Amino acid sequence: MTMDPLTAACPLPLAETERVLLGHGSGGRLMAELLAGVIAPELGLDGPAEDAAIVGLGAGAGPAGDAEVVVSTDSFVVTPRAFPGGDIGELAVNGTVNDLAMRGARPVGLCLAYIIEEGLCLDELRGITASAARAARAAGVRVVSGDTKVVGHGAADGLYITTTGFGVRLPGAEVSAAGARPDDVVLVSGPIGLHGTAILSVREGLGFDGEIASDTRPLHDLVAAMIEAGGADVHALRDPTRGGLASALVELAETSGVGVEVDEGAIPVPGTVAAACELLGLDPLHVANEGCLVAFVAPEAALEVLAAMRAHPAGAQARPIGRAVAAKPGMVRMHTLVGATRVVDMLVGEQLPRIC
Amino acid sequence: MKYLDEYRDPALARRLLADIHATATRPWTIMEVCGGQTHTIVRQGIDELLPDGVRMIHGPGCPVCVTPLEMIDKALSIAAWPDVIFTSFGDMLRVPGTSTDLLAMKARGADVRVVYTPLDAVDIAAANPDRQVVFFAVGFETTAPANAMAVLRADALDLSNFSMLVSHVLVPPAMTSILDSAANEVQAFLAAGHVCAVMGWTEYEPIAARYRVPIVVTGFEPLDLLEGILMAVRQLEEGRHEVENQYARAVRRDGNATARAAMRTVFRVTERMWRGIGEIPASGLTLTPDFARFDAERRYGVAALTADENPACIAGKILQGTKIPTDCTAYGTICTPRHPLGAPMVSTEGTCAAFHNAGRR
Numbered sequence: 001m002t003m004d005p006l007t008a009a010c011p012l013p014l015a016e017t018e019r020v021l022l023g024h025g026s027g028g029r030l031m032a033e034l035l036a037g038v039i040a041p042e043l044g045l046d047g048p049a050e051d052a053a054i055v056g057l058g059a060g061a062g063p064a065g066d067a068e069v070v071v072s073t074d075s076f077v078v079t080p081r082a083f084p085g086g087d088i089g090e091l092a093v094n095g096t097v098n099d100l101a102m103r104g105a106r107p108v109g110l111c112l113a114y115i116i117e118e119g120l121c122l123d124e125l126r127g128i129t130a131s132a133a134r135a136a137r138a139a140g141v142r143v144v145s146g147d148t149k150v151v152g153h154g155a156a157d158g159l160y161i162t163t164t165g166f167g168v169r170l171p172g173a174e175v176s177a178a179g180a181r182p183d184d185v186v187l188v189s190g191p192i193g194l195h196g197t198a199i200l201s202v203r204e205g206l207g208f209d210g211e212i213a214s215d216t217r218p219l220h221d222l223v224a225a226m227i228e229a230g231g232a233d234v235h236a237l238r239d240p241t242r243g244g245l246a247s248a249l250v251e252l253a254e255t256s257g258v259g260v261e262v263d264e265g266a267i268p269v270p271g272t273v274a275a276a277c278e279l280l281g282l283d284p285l286h287v288a289n290e291g292c293l294v295a296f297v298a299p300e301a302a303l304e305v306l307a308a309m310r311a312h313p314a315g316a317q318a319r320p321i322g323r324a325v326a327a328k329p330g331m332v333r334m335h336t337l338v339g340a341t342r343v344v345d346m347l348v349g350e351q352l353p354r355i356c
Numbered sequence: 357m358k359y360l361d362e363y364r365d366p367a368l369a370r371r372l373l374a375d376i377h378a379t380a381t382r383p384w385t386i387m388e389v390c391g392g393q394t395h396t397i398v399r400q401g402i403d404e405l406l407p408d409g410v411r412m413i414h415g416p417g418c419p420v421c422v423t424p425l426e427m428i429d430k431a432l433s434i435a436a437w438p439d440v441i442f443t444s445f446g447d448m449l450r451v452p453g454t455s456t457d458l459l460a461m462k463a464r465g466a467d468v469r470v471v472y473t474p475l476d477a478v479d480i481a482a483a484n485p486d487r488q489v490v491f492f493a494v495g496f497e498t499t500a501p502a503n504a505m506a507v508l509r510a511d512a513l514d515l516s517n518f519s520m521l522v523s524h525v526l527v528p529p530a531m532t533s534i535l536d537s538a539a540n541e542v543q544a545f546l547a548a549g550h551v552c553a554v555m556g557w558t559e560y561e562p563i564a565a566r567y568r569v570p571i572v573v574t575g576f577e578p579l580d581l582l583e584g585i586l587m588a589v590r591q592l593e594e595g596r597h598e599v600e601n602q603y604a605r606a607v608r609r610d611g612n613a614t615a616r617a618a619m620r621t622v623f624r625v626t627e628r629m630w631r632g633i634g635e636i637p638a639s640g641l642t643l644t645p646d647f648a649r650f651d652a653e654r655r656y657g658v659a660a661l662t663a664d665e666n667p668a669c670i671a672g673k674i675l676q677g678t679k680i681p682t683d684c685t686a687y688g689t690i691c692t693p694r695h696p697l698g699a700p701m702v703s704t705e706g707t708c709a710a711f712h713n714a715g716r717r
Contacts, residue, residue, distance in 0.1 A: 019463045029694055204472055265366060274360055280472070281446075281704075331715070338369040338578050340401020343715020348693045349450070350459075 023349025027242025027288070030349040032251075048178040048255045051238065052103040054169065070105035072096055073164040081128065081158060084198045085213030088161055089132035091290060094218050095241070096165035097139045101220035102237045102293065104173025104227060110136060111164040113147040117156040128159065139218040141165065170224055172231040179235035180256035182326040185302035187295045189222060189315040190215070192245050193273035196287035201276060211272045215291030222314040226295065229308035233301035239293045246285035247346040248294055249332045253324075256296070260332040262322030262344070286347040296324055363577030372582035373405055376589055383409030384592050385541045386585060387534070387677055389527060390496075390548030391418030391705030392576045398710040400578045402585075410589065413541065413677035414710075416530050416633065417548055419495040420447050420703035421675060424629040426663040427494075427523045428453035434490050434521060434656045435466045441484060443477040444492035445499075446470045447703040452696055454663050474506035474520075481510065481518035490652045493520045498550045500524050500641055501615035504622035507643070507650050519652040522642055525628055527551050528559050529639035535567045539678050544588040546574040546581070549603035554619075556611030560599045568597045575603040622647050631699055632665070632672030669698035674707050681708040681716070688717055 023030045032049075040046065052072035076092040086094075093110065100107045112132065116125065136143050194215040201212055219239060226234050236256060240248035245267070253260045269277075269284045277284045291314065297305045302320065309315030332344040388394060394414045397403050403412045416422050432453045435442035442458070449458040449468065462468040467487075471477050474491050481489035493503040503520065510518040527548060534540055547560055552573045560571045570591035574584030584602040591598060601607055619641070628640025643651050653659040665671070668686045673679035681687045681700070691697035693709050700706035704713060 019460065021459055021463045023459065033694075271360070278360065283704075333715070336400045337364050337366050338373070338400045338402055338405060338582070339366065340404050342399060342401050343713075345713055345715065351446075 021349060025242075026347055026350050028247050028286070028347030028349060029345075031243075032346070048176065049251065050103060050177050051099040052105060054103065068169050070100050070103050070167045070169055071164070072099035072103070073162065074099055075160060075162040077157070077160050078199065079157060080199075080202055081124070083202050083214055085194070086216040087128055087131050088159065089128035089130070090135040091214075091216050092161040092163045093132050093135035093139060093141070094216050094290060096163040097141060097218045097220055098239045098290075098293075100165050100167040101218075101223040102175070102239055104170050104175040104223065104234075104237070105167035105220075106170055106224065107139060107141045107165055107167040107220055109142045109144040109166055111145040111147075112143050113162040114149065115156050115160040115162075116148065116150045117158050118150055118153050120158055125159070132161075135218070139220065170227045173227045173234070174232040175234055175237045177236055177238065177252055177255040180252050180258050180296035180324050181235055181298070182258055182324050183299050184235055184258070184296040184324040185299055185320050186249075186260060186262060186322040186324065187297060187302070187306055187309065187318055188245070188268065188292060188321050189219070189295070189309055190292040190317045191268045191270045191273070192240070192289055192292060193269055193277065193284040193287040195290040196244070197273050197276040199288075200280060204280075206276065206279065212276065215289060217291035217314055219291065219293055219314055222293070222309060222312045225308045225312050225315075226305050230297055230301040230305040233298035234295060234305060235298060236296040237293055240289050242288050243347050244284070244286040244288060245294060246283070246332070246344045249344065250330075250346045252294070252296065253332050254330040256324075257329045259325040259328040259330070260322060261325055261335065262332065263335050264337050266319060266321045268317060268319060282351050285344060286351055360577070363575070363579045365579065368579055369582055372579065372586055376410070376582065376586050377407045379586065379593055380407045380410050380589050381593060383411070384543055384589060385411045385413060386544045386546065386588050387413040387415045387542040388546040388574070388581070389415040389417040389531065390551070390576075391421065391703065392550070393546060393548065393574065393581060394418070394707055394710050395705045396576055396578060396581055398714045398716075401714070402578065402581055406585070410585075412585075414674075414680075414707040415534070415545075415677060416630065416675040417496065417527065418700065418703055418705040418707070419499070419525070420451055421671065421699040421706045422525055422630045422633070423448070423451070423494050423523050423699065424631045425453060425665055426629070426661055427521070428457075429663045430653065430658040430661050431458065431492050431521055432456060432461060433658050433661065434652055435461050435468055437488070437656070439486075439488050441467045441469060441480060441487050441489045442492070443469050443471045443480060443489060445494070448492055448494060450696065451699050451702045474503045475509060478506050478509050478513070478515065478518055481515050482513055485517060488517050488519070491518075491520050493522045493524060496525055496527055496548065496551050497554045497619075498548070500619050500623060501554055501612070504618040507622045507647050508618065510650060511647065519650050519655050520643070521652040522623075523628070524623065524641035525630065526625070526639050526641065528563060529636050530630065530633070531563060532567075533633065533636050533639070534676060535563070535569065537676065539676075542569070542677065544570040544592055545572070546584045546588060547571050549573055549575040549580070549607060552603065552607045552611065554612050554615045556609050557599050557601065557607070558609060564597050564599050570597050571599045573599070573601045573603050573607050575606065630675070632675045634672075666697055671698035671700050674700050681711040684708075688712060
């Protein structure tokens with residue numbers, strides 16, 4: 001050690017805003033700032049932040065005619081690549097299938113791109129690809145195109161997957177992140193927090209491995225059943241992935257310009273998730289999900305849509321958790337267990353475990 | 357879920373609240389010492405349901421918040437060494453030092469890692485003999501035993517590449533410092549349950565007697581806090597000033613002898629700077645001479661480093677309970693969880709962050 005540590009003190013006085021932080025990828029407030037401040041303006045994107053885009057092909061589009069195609073893309077960088085309940089291959093298919101479904105689309109096909117770090121075992125690659133293929137078959141989508149790149153050792157972490165999906169809008173579907181209206185009933189399709197705690201549990205060796213498994217699953221059939229039951233009364237859908245249920249609710253509240261009131265006691269947090277979150281100092285509302293959705297449904301259709309959800313395996317534990325209101329647009333408020341009210345906000349950056 | 361659901365029961369919560377309302381006949385001011393308790397109180401909105409005049413003051417028990425600025429600067433200085441793996445509990449990473457924070461240093465290439473236990477830092481040191489591993493040992497009596505265990509294990513493994521930046525603080529001296537202050541308004545304390553699980557409550561008995569102040573050892577779940585508040589209000593109404601134990605499922609009068617023995621072996625009591633409060637005599641822990649070779653301040657020559665606080669931040673008054681976050685002009689404007697100016701805005705246990713996350717404006 002020849003460096004004088006006092007002159008080394010904070011040798012890098014640049015503000016944090018000048019570099020990308022890990023927290024910029026956590027699906028919370030930081031990511032929203034990155035999108036709104038850097039990415040969207042450069043690309044001229046000014047519409048509401050949706051999970052998938054609807055692209056009209058126009059009259060001259062050949063056999064497709066006036067059809068509307070729904071398109072979405074997503075990259076998957078999860079560590080570890082295999083976890084209780086799934087792996088990165090299955091996740092990459094289900095994730096994009098679900099983004100399409102959240103726009104009321106029936107997924108049709110997928111493009112699959114790999115970025116592979118040199119040294120990855122072929123057996124592992126084979127297994128992950130087989131898993132992606134199984135997930136695609138199960139979801140009824142075809143993998144129609146792909147790309148494979150290999151980068152040097154250390155330039156990536158094993159394997160990254162990008163999937164781009166396309167689908168067609170379900171008849172009668174009119175869901176949008178901007179579609180929620182006052183008096184809508186807020187429904188969730190099942191228990192929250194499973195994916196994030198499953199990943200953390202294996203990553204940190206917490207020993208919950210046997211008890212918590214990721215909820216990764218395709219949700220498009222569930223969505224189709226909901227649209228069939230509720231049609232255009234299903235106003236907004238979101239799968240609360242990174243940033244968790246809290247961030248999804250805040251995004252929908254902000255994009256739709258409604259207030260949201262939820263009941264803490266109604267939110268389905270499995271006991272193992274609650275225990276893992278207590279241990280790690282995390283809020284289950286901020287933990288990622290990969291197999292549930294939150295829906296805003298007009299009150300007159302809510303019971304029917306809820307019944308349709310419960311009749312589907314992916315929504316067997318669906319339940320109402322609250323209501324949209326006209327007051328305090330953009331704000332999510334929660335009635336706590338003891339009967340008070342607090343505001344629920346997005347995750348800021350990375351989920352940082354508390355000390356004690 | 358055992359030990360969780362039964363302490364969050366809404367019907368029992370309403371009954372305890374009704375008891376508090378029936379018991380309180382006068383205004384009372386109670387301080388919960390621990391940041392974990394503040395987190396639950398604000399998250400559940402418990403303070404808003406108390407009778408008019410029964411006021412909770414949020415105490416200095418968030419370890420992130422009371423760690424002095426100069427200690428953050430020392431951490432940043434050490435993390436800048438190219439051969440150092442700097443390890444820390446997660447919520448220290450976002451605490452602003454004079455010019456940057458550990459997360460930003462990480463983004464610029466420093467090897468900064470979150471660990472869930474200091475023993476993980478020892479494992480990292482054992483696995484990386486060509487690197488120096490430094491652990492940021494912050495916290496109260498709660499985290500001190502595990503940190504002591506880490507030093508003992510590093511000693512047993514004869515690791516020359518492991519050291520600790522120690523900034524441990526102790527609860528009772530902070531309580532007496534608040535009680536001694538001319539501006540003090542605190543009439544009763546909820547003592548921190550997990551600190552007492554280690555230390556027991558014998559050291560609180562002289563404080564309760566000398567200052568004639570009720571002290572209730574209290575847990576962290578909503579029902580724990582409501583029951584702790586009820587017990588404190590009862591004592592105040594009846595003119596008693598005793599140490600009572602609400603958190604009987606975790607705390608015994610003598611605490612945990614094994615944990616205390618590990619602490620005594622590795623640490624000795626020393627004066628300590630508290631962020632926003634200043635130096636309090638005999639209020640912290642540092643390594644004993646036998647284990648001084650694990651002292652990162654010595655190893656990296658940063659012991660003399662000092663720093664000045666941002667004058668706009670009223671963290672000191674917040675931590676002493678004489679101001680609440682909404683009194684601060686920076687709160688919610690230039691100081692947010694996204695851009696914290698002072699430490700109470702960083703950890704979810706910090707009073708300012710707890711207020712902000714609960715949407716209090």
